[in-house]
Amino acid sequence: MGDDSEWMKLPIDQKCEHKxxxxxxxxxxEALKLFQKIEDEKSPEWGKYLGLIKKFVTDSNAVAQLKGLEAAFAFIENAHVAGKTTGEVVSGVVGKVFNQPKARAKELGTDICLMYIEIEKAEVVQDELIKGLDNKNPKIVVQLSVKKSHFTVTN
Structure with missing residues (x-):
């Protein structure tokens, strides 16, 4: 139990990277709560998490990953710098979210992709989804094929 008290004292960003x-x-x-509280989309606080958002969606623990997906969605929805994370996060969603059995994770992954499209990163999302179609894992290809109607980009 001594380990618990040690990591509980860490700042949020360090907890998100903990082993x-x-x-x-x-x-x-804590990040989800913080992201929902920050009112200024240009707050410097967002910058602390730029390099971590991919880890939120690709966490190796399924329970933590679900909460990470929720926090990532809140980040993308609220931070002006979210567009900088598009390629790496969508790649993580395609590789680690769409191929798992949890429906809620897949739903959040889809919502994340759609939010990137909403913030005008449709081309990057489309590129990452197309790369995912080349994946040798049939579950990913099926998930992307089922979801592709959600990602149709019109001009």
Whole structure:
């Protein structure tokens, strides 16, 4: 139990990178609350998380990953710098979210992709989805094929 008290004292961004999944889960929960509280989309606070958002969606623990997906969605929805993370996050969603059995994770992954499209990053999303179609894992190809109607880009 001594480990718990140590990681609980860490800042949010360090919890999100911790080796213990419970620490990461706690970090994602705190990040989600923080992302929902920050009123200024140009706050410098967003910059702390630029390099971490991909880790939120690709967490190796399924429970932590779900909370990470929620936090990532809140980040993308609210931060003016979110567009900088498009390629790496969508790639992570295609590789680690669309191929798992949890329906809620797939739904959040789809919502993340759609939010990137909404913030005018449709080309990057489309490119990453097309790369995903080349994946040798049939589950990913099926998921992308089922979801592709959601990602049709019209001019």
């Amino acid at each position: 213990i999944w419970k620490a990461r889960l706690n970090g994602y929960e």
